[in-house]
Amino acid sequence: MNSGNPLPKRQRFSNGNGMDQSEDLYQHRCSLPIYSARGKLMRELRRNASSIVIGETGSGKTTQIPQYLVEGNMCKGGTIACTQPRRVAAISIATRVAKEMNVNLGEEVGYCVRFDDTTSAKTKIKYMTDGMLLREAILDPKLSKYSFVILDEAHERTVHTDVLFGVVKKAQKQRSGNEARALKVLVMSATMDVDHFSRYFNNAPVLYLQGRQHPIQLLYSSDSQSDYLFAAMVAVFQIHQKQPAGEDMLVFLTGQEEIETLVRSIKEVARDLPSDCPGIVVTPMYAALPSHLQMKVFQPTQPGRRKIILSTNIAETSVTIPGIKHVIDTGRVKAKSYQPGSGLDLLKVQWISQAQAWQRTGRAGREDSGTCWRLYTENEFTRLPANTIPEIQRCNLASVVLQLLALNIRDVLTFDFMDPPKKESLSSALEQLQLLGAVDKENNQQLTPIGRQMSVFPLEPRLARVILASKQHGCLEEILTIVSLLSVESIQHSPQNKREAALAAWRKFLSSEGDHVTLLTIYRAYKGVKGNKDWCFENFVHQRNMRHAIEIRAQLRDLCVKAGLPFMSCGQDTTPVRKCLVQGLFMNSAELQRDGTYITLDRKQAVSIHPSSCLFQCKPAYLLYNELVQTTKCYMRNVCVIDPQWLYDVAPDYFRQRVSRNR
DNA sequence: GAGCACTGC
Numbered sequence: 001m002n003s004g005n006p007l008p009k010r011q012r013f014s015n016g017n018g019m020d021q022s023e024d025l026y027q028h029r030c031s032l033p034i035y036s037a038r039g040k041l042m043r044e045l046r047r048n049a050s051s052i053v054i055g056e057t058g059s060g061k062t063t064q065i066p067q068y069l070v071e072g073n074m075c076k077g078g079t080i081a082c083t084q085p086r087r088v089a090a091i092s093i094a095t096r097v098a099k100e101m102n103v104n105l106g107e108e109v110g111y112c113v114r115f116d117d118t119t120s121a122k123t124k125i126k127y128m129t130d131g132m133l134l135r136e137a138i139l140d141p142k143l144s145k146y147s148f149v150i151l152d153e154a155h156e157r158t159v160h161t162d163v164l165f166g167v168v169k170k171a172q173k174q175r176s177g178n179e180a181r182a183l184k185v186l187v188m189s190a191t192m193d194v195d196h197f198s199r200y201f202n203n204a205p206v207l208y209l210q211g212r213q214h215p216i217q218l219l220y221s222s223d224s225q226s227d228y229l230f231a232a233m234v235a236v237f238q239i240h241q242k243q244p245a246g247e248d249m250l251v252f253l254t255g256q257e258e259i260e261t262l263v264r265s266i267k268e269v270a271r272d273l274p275s276d277c278p279g280i281v282v283t284p285m286y287a288a289l290p291s292h293l294q295m296k297v298f299q300p301t302q303p304g305r306r307k308i309i310l311s312t313n314i315a316e317t318s319v320t321i322p323g324i325k326h327v328i329d330t331g332r333v334k335a336k337s338y339q340p341g342s343g344l345d346l347l348k349v350q351w352i353s354q355a356q357a358w359q360r361t362g363r364a365g366r367e368d369s370g371t372c373w374r375l376y377t378e379n380e381f382t383r384l385p386a387n388t389i390p391e392i393q394r395c396n397l398a399s400v401v402l403q404l405l406a407l408n409i410r411d412v413l414t415f416d417f418m419d420p421p422k423k424e425s426l427s428s429a430l431e432q433l434q435l436l437g438a439v440d441k442e443n444n445q446q447l448t449p450i451g452r453q454m455s456v457f458p459l460e461p462r463l464a465r466v467i468l469a470s471k472q473h474g475c476l477e478e479i480l481t482i483v484s485l486l487s488v489e490s491i492q493h494s495p496q497n498k499r500e501a502a503l504a505a506w507r508k509f510l511s512s513e514g515d516h517v518t519l520l521t522i523y524r525a526y527k528g529v530k531g532n533k534d535w536c537f538e539n540f541v542h543q544r545n546m547r548h549a550i551e552i553r554a555q556l557r558d559l560c561v562k563a564g565l566p567f568m569s570c571g572q573d574t575t576p577v578r579k580c581l582v583q584g585l586f587m588n589s590a591e592l593q594r595d596g597t598y599i600t601l602d603r604k605q606a607v608s609i610h611p612s613s614c615l616f617q618c619k620p621a622y623l624l625y626n627e628l629v630q631t632t633k634c635y636m637r638n639v640c641v642i643d644p645q646w647l648y649d650v651a652p653d654y655f656r657q658r659v660s661r662n663r
Numbered sequence: 664g665a666g667c668a669c670t671g672c
Contacts, residue, residue, distance in 0.1 A: 086670065114672055131672040160671065255668060287669065312668055334668040347668070391670090399672090458672035490667085555672090611665040631666065 007035075007071065025100050029067075032060035033210045041065070041207060042072050049172060050185040050204035052197050056211025057362060061188055062152055063097050066125040069148060070101075070108070075124060076180065078147025083130040085158045086318060087113040094118070094127040114458070115551055130160035134167070138406045138455060142171045148184045155191035155355070156317065157390035157419075163400060165200065166416045167407060191355065193387060200418045214365040220378040228330040229258065231375045233265060235328050236308060237273075239373070245278030247325035248307040250315060252360055254334040254349050259284045259310045260496075266308065278306050285311035285319065288489070291544070297321050316359050320366065327364040329357060331376040331384075338395050340425040342603065346630045353388040357381065393421050397429035398461045402438060406455035410445040435587055435654065436465045456559055459487065462584040467560065469583035473576035474568040476560060478520055482577065484553035485519040486626060486638065490612075491549065492522070493542040502540040510614045514623070514640035516581060517574050518614045523549075581624055582646045586654070589647060590623045590636060598623065598636070601647075601658045610635040622647075 007029060029035065034055070045051055055061035066080050084090040094111035101109055110119035112128040119126050130151070137143060149168050151161055165187075172183045187197055187204070194206045225231040232251055239249060253259050263282050270280045283296050298321065301307040313333050315321060333356065337346045352360075357374065364370030374381065392400065404412045413426055433439045438451030438461060447455070454464035463483050470476040485491060494502040509525065511517035522539075526546060529535040536543045560567070570576040582589075590598040590607055596619060598607050607628060609616050613636075615623075622644045625636035647655050 129671065131670090135672055156670090158670070257666085288667075314669065316669090318669070336668070349668090403672095608664075612667085616664085629667085633664085635666085637667095 007038075022102050025102075029060075029064065029100060032064060033058070033212055034060040034064050037207070037209055038064075038068060041209075042068055042074075044205055044207055045069070045184065045186065046072075046074065048184075048205055049176070049182065050187070050201040052194060052201065052204050052206045053186060053188045053209060054190070054194055054206060055188060055209035056190065056213055057366075058212035059209040061209055062093055063100065065186070065188075066148075066150065067097065067101060070124050074184075075147045079123060079145050080125045080148040080150065081133055081143075081146045082125065082127050082150040082152055083133050083161065083164065084127060085130055085153050085156050085161065087129055088318075089153075090127040090129055091116070094125075097125060097127070115555065130158055130164055134160050134164055134403065135458070137164075137167050137171075138403065141167065141407050142174055143168070143183065144175075144181075146183065148186065150186045150188060152188045154187045154189040154197065155193075157388070157392070159391045159395060159400060162390055162392045162418060163403065165418050166409075169201065169416060170409075191387070196418070213362065214367070214369045216361055216365040216369065217371045218361065218374070219371065220374050220381065221376055224377055224380060225375055228332055228375055229253075229262065232328055232330050233262065233269075235373055235375060236266060237269065239326055239328075240280065240306060240308075241273075241277060243326065245304050245306050246301070248301065248309070248321075248323050249326045249328065250309045250311060250321060250324045250363055251328040252315070252330055252332075253310055253312060254330075254332050255312060256284075256286050256288055259286060259312070262310055266310075278304055281305055281307045283307060283309050285309055285315055285321075287312070287314050287318075294319075313356075315363065316356065321363075323367060324363055325368070325370045327360055327370065327372040329360045329372060329374050331357065331374065331380070336394075340396075340422065340428045342605070343396075343428075344628055344630050344634070351384055353385045354381065355387045357384065390419050392417065393419060393425075396460075397421060397425050398432045401426060401429040402433060402451065402455050402461050405433075405439065405445070405447045405451065412445070432587070433461060435651065436461055436584065438465070453563055456563060457556065459483065459556075462588075463487070464584075466580050466584035467556065468565070469580040470568075470576075471565055473570070473580050474566070475570035475576040475580060476565055476567050477569040478574075478577045479580050480553050480556055480560070481520055481523045482516050482581075484549040484556060485523060486516075487552050488545045488549045489542075491519070491542050491546045492612075493540045495540075498540070505539045506614075511574075512615075512618070512641070513574055513578065514615055514620075515613055515638045516640045517577065520574075520577070578624075578640055578642055579646055581640055582642055583650050585624050585626065586647050586651050588625050588627075588636075589642065590625065591644075592619055592621045592623075600628075601655070605634060607634045607636050609639055610637045612637070613639050615639055615641070 053061055066082050069075055069080055090111045090113050094109055095105055098105040098109040106118040106120050107122045109125045110123045112119050112126055112132050151164060154161055168185050172185055175181050175183045198204050198206050263284050266282050281301055285297050297309050331352055332349050333352050334349050361372040364372050401412050409415055430444050438454050440446040440448055453468055454461055457464040467479055467483055470479040509518055509521045511521060587602055589601045591601055592598055600607055620641040622642050624640045624642050626638035629635050629637055
């Protein structure tokens with residue numbers, strides 16, 4: 001089968017303990033499914049400017065292809081970039097490949113993710129997040145240091161990967177005149193919808209790689225289920241009573257609350273099971289779960305017991321749990337949808353796509369054969385959409401458009417997207433950028449000096465604008481803190497059963513000026529005790545998220561130094577801080593009505609203060625909010641008290657007709 | 664008057 005030359009062996013054999021790891025690693029590399037296709041693969045990659053590789057899980061494509069390219073001397077002095085949607089993937093794959101190549105991480109092989117860059121001048125293979133390569137492209141749109149760009153996990157269609165498709169295609173075209181400087185592109189995906197990828201990349205050839213997946217028995221529900229939670233519960237116990245102990249189960253559900261409820265119910269029912277039934281260990285799994293509790297899903301179960309994992313879609317791609325024998329798929333997912341018309345974010349439970357269903361099914365056959373129980377009928381399955389709608393078609397595009405303009409891609413409305421978002425989405429993004437002063441009023445395709453400065457920050461444009469505003473208000477220190485805290489998940493931790501205690505503990509931090517100032521107060525208190533762990537526990541402050549925010553703050557601080565922004569503090573007077581917020585968020589303002597309700601100033605939408613806000617029971621006349629979320633009502637999240645005059649000051653034209661005069 | 668899928672720069 002393999003018509004290529006054998007893999008070159010590495011020469012260093014001893015690791016100092018007298019153990020020889022490299023021979024084992026060499027054997028492992030030769031045993032991967034991709035090894036037999038190596039010769040053909042290399043010929044195709046040599047011949048074509050762009051190629052598509054479809055590889056099933058376990059084919060070894062991500063670890064091996066970059067090594068083959070180096071061994072085949074195909075990078076011509078340039079670097080190979082291999083992008084991943086997730087940080088952990090980039091880090092762990094780079095670590096693995098460095099071992100296989102018997103080099104130190106950061107030498108020939110390295111990774112580059114936010115806050116952590118291990119690459120050096122020697123690096124030939126660089127694993128990185130897709131967002132990181134996109135950032136690099138803003139500084140160098142031709143991606144000149146790379147001879148090869150591999151876009152891995154392309155089927156996930158993250159916003160970053162989707163923008164990179166177009167960026168890489170353009171760079172390739174610009175560099176095509178010069179053979180020595182040519183850019184090769186490889187798109188790697190697990191999807192079967194390959195024609196779409198191929199057509200986009202000028203009919204690039206498609207190469208198929210076999211994987212190592214075990215057979216999975218597929219079972220559908222015979223009747224449509226009206227209550228998928230109840231159906232999941234029934235399925236769990238049916239399987240539990242019929243299948244041998246030790247065969248672990250993975251149940252896909254939609255959210256934290258649902259998972260915690262079912263964990264309790266399963267435990268209750270399990271108490272009344274006959275004594276000859278195997279014991280049950282129920283484990284929840286979702287992103288917001290503290291990491292030490294997440295680790296529980298990886299602990300092996302005692303003999304004679306069965307582990308049942310109840311998970312969100314985090315177990316679809318981000319977390320791989322070993323030893324799963326049975327997958328129970330409710331066919332539902334909680335997903336955010338964005339309506340460009342109303343600017344509203346909607347988080348709702350919806351049906352999954354067929355591609356997602358297959359991804360879930362695959363989780364049952366990683367190590368051995370398995371079973372997938374679909375809690376919906378075969379007919380229902382065939383009616384599901386084949387693929388998940390790419391994220392770029394269902395998110396706010398303000399950041400994307402700002403990035404494209406920073407890449408000197410002028411006409412964003414005709415940018416070569418693989419699946420273009422709605423014109424309406426793109427133009428409402430441009431409109432927002434215009435309101436922020438990031439693009440020229442007459443010529444929307446021209447970035448202003450402010451817009452150029454904004455594009456440097458890894459933030460949504462509104463928050464980048466808030467940072468720049470601090471220059472004239474002299475409060476960069478406070479603004480950096482607030483923006484960083486707004487960029488992470490809540491630093492306030494409220495466990496279900498201790499909500500009262502948490503509220504009592506936070507009382508001392510509360511500000512009558514709103515959530516932003518409250519966040520600032522908590523941060524200052526945290527710094528005051530130097531991040532003391534016990535203090536965090538007593539005050540219900542989420543330490544992991546706080547540390548993350550501090551990391552972000554440091555990065556933003558560096559960028560501010562480079563941008564020449566003056567570092568100043570406004571001390572105890574928070575007026576300058578709130579004026580900065582108005583500069584970036586003035587289009588998110590609401591006015592109190594005579595009847596005690598709020599309406600937004602831009603679309604006259606009825607809104608309420610979110611229950612998590614420190615102003616929940618207050619009625620300030622004018623408010624600024626960070627975002628609107630639609631649940632049982634339309635809620636403003638993270639609100640700040642403002643003076644309406646400030647709105648006029650920053651955007652007189654915008655507000656002239658908007659604030660009602662009959663208050 | 665009550666709530667939070669998942670990534671990433």
